[in-house]
Structure formats: C-alpha cells, structure tokens
Amino acid sequence: MAGNTFGDIFRVTTWGESHGTAVGATIDGCPPSLDLTPEIIQRDLDRRRPGTGGAASPRQEPDRVEILSGVFEHKTTGTPISLAIFNKDAHSKSYDHLRDIFRPGHGDITYLKKYGIRDHRGGGRASARETAARVAAGAVARLLLTRHGIEVSAYTIALGDICAAERDMDIIGQNKLCCPDAKAARRMEEKIKATRSRGDTLGGIVEIRTRNCPPGLGEPVFDKLDGALAGALMSIGAVKGVEIGAGFAAAAHTGSQNNDSITPTGFASNRSGGILAGISNGDDIVARVAVKPIPSIGRQQDTINLAGEAVTIRIGGRHDISAIPRIIPVCEAMVCLTLADFLLRQQAIQDSGMARIAGDDCR
Amino acid sequence: MAGNTFGDIFRVTTWGESHGTAVGATIDGCPPSLDLTPEIIQRDLDRRRPGTGGAASPRQEPDRVEILSGVFEHKTTGTPISLAIFNKDAHSKSYDHLRDIFRPGHGDITYLKKYGIRDHRGGGRASARETAARVAAGAVARLLLTRHGIEVSAYTIALGDICAAERDMDIIGQNKLCCPDAKAARRMEEKIKATRSRGDTLGGIVEIRTRNCPPGLGEPVFDKLDGALAGALMSIGAVKGVEIGAGFAAAAHTGSQNNDSITPTGFASNRSGGILAGISNGDDIVARVAVKPIPSIGRQQDTINLAGEAVTIRIGGRHDISAIPRIIPVCEAMVCLTLADFLLRQQAIQDSGMARIAGDDCR
C-alpha cells in the first residue's frame, strides 16, 4: 500500500535510505527448498555496485549482503527471507550544503511535499542505492525461475544518441557497457569520456529479454503480464518509458504488418514481444526501457531553496555519468520479480487435473 | 490477485465476457457523498461505444449502465457500487466458424494455454468490450477527482504515420478523431478510408494530460505514480508502450538538457511529465501510449487450428479500423482510477496535524 512492497505471492518489501544504517529487503512467499547462499545474491549485486561499468562513479561500496532469516542449511524454508546490506561508505556530511536547496530533477522537493519532512542526505529512498535491495531480492526470484529453465538478461541498446545496430549476445560480457554491438560499445565509451569532461550526463535504452518463459503467465485484465512489466520497470527511478515487442513502432504499423502469423512450429515473428492479451505465449519476452540522464550534473543549474528563493547549484561529489550499465541488473531484477510472482500465481489456480504450468499439453 | 481488480483503496473489480450476459464493475472503497447518477457514467460510456469515431465499426451497442448498489438518493454511501451493462447486440453465432481456429494477434491461444478452456465467442475477457466496465468505473473515479479540481483528458497525437503537429485543445471536440491538430485530423480520416478499403487496420499514439494534480501523490518505491500509470495504461489490451514526460526522447538527452530548472514560480519546463521520484510535483502529468493496430483484419492470414495444423483465416464481421479514438476514454479512465486511488492513499497517511493533501503548505 505505501509502495515499498512488490508482488502478490512472491512478495518483496524493501527498506533503507542511501545514507542510513542499511538497505534491505524482506521476501515473503518464496517457496521452500531453493538452494540459496549469500554468494548467489552477491553475484548480481556486484554487477550493480558503484565503480562498475564505464559510466560509474568511483565510490567504492562493498555492498555485502547478509541473510538474516528464512534459510536453513543453505535451503529456503518457506519463511520470510530477510536480506540486509549495511552502508559502509556513506558520506552524509557531503550533503550538508544541500540541506536547504532542491536539486533539479531529484525527488527532494516532492518527498517534502508528500511527507512534510526533509531528509536531505543523498536522496534517501529516492536514491539509486535503493535498487541494491531490489537486485538482492531479484537474485532470489531468479533462482526460482532458473528451476523452471527461465532466463532473464538485459543489455544496452542505446547510450545517448548512439544505438546498437547488432544483437550479438556473446559480446555483452566483453564490454563495460554490456552492449551487444562491439563497435557501438566503443563509441559509447568515447561519448562517456566527452560527456564527463563537460560535466554532463547521459541517458540510454536497455532491452530485457526473457527466454524459455512458459505460455500462460499473466493475469487478465488489469494484471496483464505486459502491464505488470511496465509498472515494474517504470518503478525504477531513472526509467521514463517502457515498451513491449514492437512497442511505439507498432503505432505506425498496419494490422497486416504487425500481426504475428502462427505456424505449426510456432509464431512466424515476435512483434507481440512474447505476450498476447496480457498472457505469455511461449516466445521470448522482449521489453525496452528509456533511461533518463542522471540529474546530478556538474554544471550550474537554477533552482530554489526551502524559502522559495531563486538560487544556483553545482553538484559535485561522486556521481555516475549514466545509470547505464549499472541499471541493467536492476531491470533484470524487476523482470525476475514479476515473473516469479506470476509463476506462483499461475500455480495457484492450476488444479490437480491440469498441467502444472498450463499450456504444456492443452493445444 | 487474479488480475481483474485495480487499485488499493479505490478498488475496482470488472467482470463479464463480450458475448455473455453482461459486463460490469464493482467499486469498493469509493468515499461517501459523491453525487452519482447513471447519466454521469453514461456520458463517458457514450464516448467509447461502438459506432463512435471515424475508425469505428457499425455495431450498435447501446451500453446502458445500471447502478445496482451503493447509491442512495443520488449520493454514494461508502458501500460497494455495483455497475452492470447488459449485452444487447452480441452475435455470438457469428464466431462459430472460429471455434477451432486461433486468430493472429488475439488472446485466444494464450487464454487456452492459461486456463485449458476455450470460450471462442468474440474474445471473452480479452475483448475490447471489457473496457466498457473500466470506463464506467473510471467515471466514478473522475467524480472524486473533480471534487479536488483535477482534470484528466486524452487526445490523439498520431494515427498510423500521421502525427499531430499542434496541441490546440479547443479542436479536440471538433473532429471525430479527437486530435488537437485540425489539419492532421483531416489527413487521418483520409488514411482511415484508404486503410479500410485495403482490409487493413491502424495504430496510433494517444496523449493523456492531467491538470491541477496536487503535489505529493505517488508512493515510493514500487508504487511510483509513473510506475502505476504505466502499469494501468499498459493493461489496456491494445497498448504496447507507455512514456511519461520526455519519455523515450529522454534517452538521447543529456542531463543539462533534461533537468527541469526550478524557479520561485514553479518548474521552468516539464520534461519530467509532472512526476519526480515517482511523486507528482504539481505540474501537468503527461503520459503517452502506443496503440497497436487492431489485429482483426479483413485480409487472409496464416494461422493454426486446435489440432495444430496450418490453416488460413480471413476475419469478416463488424470491426473497427483503429482502437483510436474509442480507446481515448479508456485511457482517461485508467488515469482517473489511478489518481483516485493515490489521492485516497495520500489522505490515509496524512495525519490531523498535516495539510489534507500534502504540499499545500509545507514548502
């Protein structure tokens, strides 16, 4: 209700401020018997930690996850899994000069309007640090998906105005930007350098692809799988747009261009992005998100202070040039959390007489 | 949980199949003392009914709403409001020839995979007819918003490859396509004619603008206002993409281009689309949705039958050329339902000592 909980059955509540004691997540509804260790979670966490990727700030946050409950002898028990990441490198003092000033593009002004209280230290819940808890919880969700053979991976297809022309998945792990186009990746790194030197920041586009998702996931009519994915991905702070399959391009298609023909061996194309009428159809689920440039720029900006007076601000400190590539594991986490929940929701309504995951045998 | 319910406090459950007895909605959590009559709901319903707009099919469905509970002497009482629209013009026989064939771009194949059961009559819950119930419920939500001075309106900014170059709000009511650019509207109508003659269909883009939304609505971190809007709008069957404010264009902006400066009289621009860190900032809330072309086209398509064999299909019958403009009141309804819910959620946490809707007095 208050917005810090995600999912209906596989349900995650995150907590913690960027410059408080810790951030964490409580997972309620994780099935028993999954093989869970801190190392499994750490793997995903390490991909989003500060200092990762070509666009990252030099802040060094170890981000060590601790499992406080819900696991016994390396197995989930079905009880709530409490995860905590204690903050080590939080210089809240470095925000003291911002105590009375609203930062353009940030949530400090809206948080104050909402709650009537101001925690000026580095973004609080609105900080990207909050996503560490999402990634930790997402790693547990991914475990459940892996048991069902489902794979979720994301990669950069645009940074600023540079777009990936290819989708060579083998290249993703070989460049800092996780881009499936080696040539574009090089140009992106150059772009970052140039942008940093100007005290500016960059946006981009991330694509998230899910393979081997069984048909039948998604709940009509409000909890369609595409609706849920859109809500989940747009809940990431930096995301300003989401599209599924052909997405905005579909607006200019005709029906005969846009429909995916069906053949005895499957769909002839995948403009639907793997989802029909809100339910997975067995094809790859393809989503893309528009990532806005990081609002903490090194240039002078016009703003106001708490008294409502015009002032200028220049934000220094340790900031990334782009949310890309650190946002990639966050996007994956949100897709994993969504799918894990829908997987359990589908299991709930499938009765003994039916296939476990519908669709295996009903055609 | 099963996906037919929307909202946490202002909570709507819709029900009904396109070719069943009726469609309807139950609203639980509507505050008391709103002045509600069937006529108020009918006004919005009439805007989405078949036969409306230049792109519509000739099917004539009166869509008369009945209020079965929750209203006493023209006032809401705080108890559940049950709304029903009985189906009058449902020719389910006309779907008999589709009993064994999957229609490309439709949900019949995924519904079967999900539920193991096939209701072949015209789309069932996946039919656009389901949205009549959303519009009816949305009209009640709009009543609540109106009490707070909030206005929600949507309009067409693209049909196929024709885009509106202007935003003349006075024009919207003067053309069948609800387009704020008279010249574009004329070209859109011609495009529809040409497309109809080819047995094809069209997509487009709708923009939804909310005026006078108070700051403070939206719940961090998963139930951000933009996240909730994205989920709500993407849950409309034909929608394949959602963006807020600058949206996908923000991906190519730099931070210095994309940040909205703050001045003593408000934000200097509105690239954020009225939402910062998931919370409304008092500016207009601007969202856009990509609408895919209607999949029921009059041309021959490749598909399979229940036995998995390759067959061809040509869909006749009474179908629209585009979901635009009938989708416009549906988009408005989803935004109204989202905002009504967030308004009540905000009221819940505001204690006696605080302003009723935060932000009025806390700066």
Add this chain to the structure above:
Amino acid sequence: MAGNTFGDIFRVTTWGESHGTAVGATIDGCPPSLDLTPEIIQRDLDRRRPGTGGAASPRQEPDRVEILSGVFEHKTTGTPISLAIFNKDAHSKSYDHLRDIFRPGHGDITYLKKYGIRDHRGGGRASARETAARVAAGAVARLLLTRHGIEVSAYTIALGDICAAERDMDIIGQNKLCCPDAKAARRMEEKIKATRSRGDTLGGIVEIRTRNCPPGLGEPVFDKLDGALAGALMSIGAVKGVEIGAGFAAAAHTGSQNNDSITPTGFASNRSGGILAGISNGDDIVARVAVKPIPSIGRQQDTINLAGEAVTIRIGGRHDISAIPRIIPVCEAMVCLTLADFLLRQQAIQDSGMARIAGDDCR
C-alpha cells in the same frame, strides 16, 4: 481494503443493500473447469432463505441466483464469476417510521458515524440479507473443496440456554434447527415459541466441522488458519465469539491435559481442533461461534433519534426469533471461502518437485 472483499487468491467481493435493487458477489480467482450451474448455488441459498427453520420470519424471498459471467457451457473459465440475486420482496416503506430513530443493537448509528450518510432502509449492508451473497460465493468455493474431498458442515449445539448433549450427525437434517441431538431440538422449538410470544429473541452456538482437510493449509504467522477462520466467522454480523478445538475450555486445562498425543496412526485426541501453529494437521477442523440474539425485538426499548433526544421504539415487522438456523449455511460459506483460498495459496508455493498438497508424502 474497504472491507467488502474476502480472500487473497480465491477472492470474493460482495455488494448490495437489503432494500436496494439486488445483492451479489464477484468471485475473482476461481480455478477453471469446475462444473458450475445456478442449481448448485441455489441449494445452499435455499438453506438460508427467510422462512426457513423454526426460528424464521414469514418473509418469503425467493432468492434466485443468476450467473452473469465466468461460466461457459456449465464450466468455470477462470474469469470472474458475477453472481446476482435481485431483491423481490423488499418493503422499504415499512422502515419509514425508523427514518430518524436508531435501533438498539443495530449498525445504523455506527454507519452514520462512519460515512456521514444515513440509508434507513432495513439495515443496508448491515442487514443479514448481505449474507445471501456470501452463501452464493461459498457454494462455488465448496465446489473446489469437494474436488479435493473436503467436506464442511455446521449444526446447532446451543439455542439460548439449551445445549445439545449429543453429536448425532444423522439427526441434523431431521429437525428444523439442524441440531445433532433430537431431544434438545424439541426443547429448542418449544423455547422459540415461548420466546416469540414474549416478543423476544434468542442467541445460540453453532459448531462447524471440516472433514478430510489435508495437512499443510494455513500461513504462518499472521494468516494462521485458525486466525483466518476466526476473522472470517466473526465477520458474520451476529457472531460475538469464536473458538477452535478446546477453545475457551483450554484456558483451564493444564498442558498435560491439553496436548494431543501423536501416535503412528494419527493424533490420539483433537483438542487442537485440527490446527497446530496455524496449519492444518489433517484432523477434523472444529470451530464454534457464539451467535447473539437478534436485536430487532418486539418489546419497547429506550433509544435516541437523529436529534439526540431520548425516545422509545418498538420494532414490528417480519423478523426472525433467532439467527439460528439460517446462519448455519453462512458459517459454512465462510469456512468454505477460507479453505478454498488457503488451498490455492498452498498450491502457489508448491513447486514441481513437491507433492501437490503438501503432507501427502513428506513424512
């Protein structure tokens, strides 16, 4: 949230006022492929209708249920099931003299305080008529339980100060009070006559027994099965107490008296009422509810009017002497709804590698 919805996965929302157009229920989350006809629901409805049982009023309400959605060719489809019972015999005029007076023991005073609005016609949502919708929805839940072999039945064990000394289940259907003790049943009928002649009313105790419930249902720690049953049963208007197994008697037991020993063939006794640590243990689930006497009595009572002035009231009209036995199918319905929901919740977390309903094979 607003209280008219019950259940998490098998989720029911009821609506309708006693003297409005209709009462009804929308079930969202019912699994597909259940054989559902109006007759199946009608059977349970007929057991609670006015004019049933020795303690009933002569009001004759046919209570015909209509299924408006969610069923195709006599099978549930997995989509929402909308049920409506149109009011036929509602004499709202007969309540006109109560327009300004609060009835002792009734909810009219608290509804006004809550909503600031007064619907004086016969109780509105607080009327026992609201339970017709519960019973209708409960009949669908019972269908799901029956598929799993689970049986729920309730019976009268006390009326006023007359208690059943025996539990002869074969007798229940043979007396109007559904009492498993023939001798007590006769004394109860005499008691009703005497009470009616004095213009007074009676309370009593109902016991609800569930047979063949598999072990493993119930969710620690807040959604324990006993907690959920207590909440469900206490939500029936006339119920003022709930106990499970030994219940209040357990307060005076020692641990050695109260523990159920475990043997290779099962529990040696059932003081736990079939629930341990909030989870079903495979034994009969036994709950009892205290039913208060109907507050609409034929004797003069002190009360106040809307102006806050002292007045007296004597309620005439067609009222029952006791909520027993008509409350019996309502109690069964609430238990059926609770168990159906927990059954699906358990299915949700059981993964492919596990038994479908846990406990079958894990000892």
Add this chain to the structure above:
Amino acid sequence: MAGNTFGDIFRVTTWGESHGTAVGATIDGCPPSLDLTPEIIQRDLDRRRPGTGGAASPRQEPDRVEILSGVFEHKTTGTPISLAIFNKDAHSKSYDHLRDIFRPGHGDITYLKKYGIRDHRGGGRASARETAARVAAGAVARLLLTRHGIEVSAYTIALGDICAAERDMDIIGQNKLCCPDAKAARRMEEKIKATRSRGDTLGGIVEIRTRNCPPGLGEPVFDKLDGALAGALMSIGAVKGVEIGAGFAAAAHTGSQNNDSITPTGFASNRSGGILAGISNGDDIVARVAVKPIPSIGRQQDTINLAGEAVTIRIGGRHDISAIPRIIPVCEAMVCLTLADFLLRQQAIQDSGMARIAGDDCR
C-alpha cells in the same frame, strides 16, 4: 499472502526464526512525523521478554531493538521502518535431541507437512520469540494511537481455573501476573508454583480494553472491526478463542437482555463491546482471548519420530509455565496494529468536506 504481513495501510511484515540470526519487522505505511526512538519500542519489548512475570522461564534474552531505517532525527519520515532484534541467547544445540521427534502440541509436524523441510531448532517461526517483532511493531502503532488519544491495555482475568473477580486497574502494575484482582493474583502465583513442581503448564484468559476509540472505525462487511480483532488475536500462537463484549455469554441472552439501550449521553451498557455492525461506536472496545497452556511440559508424552514410529518425549530446558503474563503486550500489540490500520483506512475515505475522524460531528 504468505502470511507474514499484517495490515493494509499500516502494514507490518515480520521475519526471523527463534534460533536464527535475528527477528525483526518492517513497517510500511507509518505516517511521517511521529516521535520515534528505540527506547519507546524497548519499553513494550521489556514487558514480553523472557524472565518476566511469575510464570516465566529463566532464559535471559536482552531483546535490544535496533531501528535500521525510516527514522531521521527521531521522527518517522513516512518511509519503511526496519526493526531488528538480534538473537543473543539462542542455544540451538539444546534442540539437537529433538531433531527427529515431533513435540506434541507444537507446529513442527505441520511445518514439515506444509513446507517439506524441517528446521528443528526451537520452533522457528512458530516460536513465541516471533512475537517480539509483533511487539516492536505494535509499539510504533501505539504511538500513532496515542496521538489520537486512544489507549490499549490488557490484563489477566484467569489463570488456569482461577478467575479475577474484580477489575481494579490500579492493581495491574502491582503484581507479576498483571491481574486486576489482588487476591486472585496471589492465588495464581501459588498455582504456578504447584504446577511447576508437577512439570506441567497453565492456560488462562486475557482481556484487552481500548479506551477513547473514536466511532467509525471498522469496514463492513468482511473487515468488520470485531472480525479483524478476532483474526489478529487468534493469530497469536497460544490463543484458541476470542470473544468481543458479551461474547459467548451472549449466546444464552435474550435480545432484550443483550441490546444496549441508547441514551442522550451514550449507551446504557456495553454488551456489544464497543462495536456495532463491525464499526466502533465510541464505547470501550473489550475483547477476551483464551490462552492455551504451553505445550512444552516436563512430563513424559507419547509421540512419533520422523520415521513415524511411536516414541516418548520429555521436554526439559528453559520453558515458561504459562504464556501469561508475557502474552499481554503481544495482545496489546495486535490490537494496536489493528486499530492503527483502521484509523488510516478511515482517514483514506474521509474527504475534505467531512470530519477527519467520522462521528465527531455527524450526529
């Protein structure tokens, strides 16, 4: 959904096993600006800690609460409040001999049946230790109630077969059993001694009284205030019965005995327990719970092992003789959590034109 979350708006999720790293609670939806320090929580925690009260075990668990998020400069901020109590004195080794044996009256057998996994260490989530997290969260809820002048207090009215004949609230703090009858309290302490010497345990009855609750709290029809309280209280492991107001005694009343007359200055009696039709009426809310004897007794009992073979068990170790009085702050916590949630739910639907908490001015 998985049962570890309580409340809709003021929403608490607890986590942690009795012999794991820690237990804790995450509160999502607490309003901003409450004055919260660890000391405030500690006060309630100290009342339930082991070693408290005449019936307690000598285990000394400091139970120090830490606030990990959601509080800034001693004020709640509106963001999630994470509370943790690290386990210090957990001798899980002392449970090794129970690794293969089911303890009568305990949840180890049902947990295994539910989850297919066995954590044999001292009860896990089914341990009374879980309630420490409830009490911690309840202390925060109490803060919110206090702001509204609402007071919740519980006390012992029966231990075994010894009942309190008086309700002298000033006495409660003066005896270890928190009993409002000094004479009964002395007899209870003697009873405990005698029972301990026999290796046995005791049950009892606790009454919970809420003063100054405004009218209008509670949601018809399923989330009635009495229904919610019953569910909340029955979710405490040791509770087997709940009654409101006259409770089970109402079953033997006639309507003329049971109705509370209404006078210009209020209700003439309070047999309703402060709740009419599920909504608070402004009178004291009175609930009573039946507490079963602690199942860990020092006497030999029949049970089975994991192989299903008959064995005997004698439980040693540090166990309480009765859950009373340590359960008292737990009962209070559950009532506080319930009322805090309903208070916010009521605020949500009250619109600007209405009184803040309904009922103040609407008669």
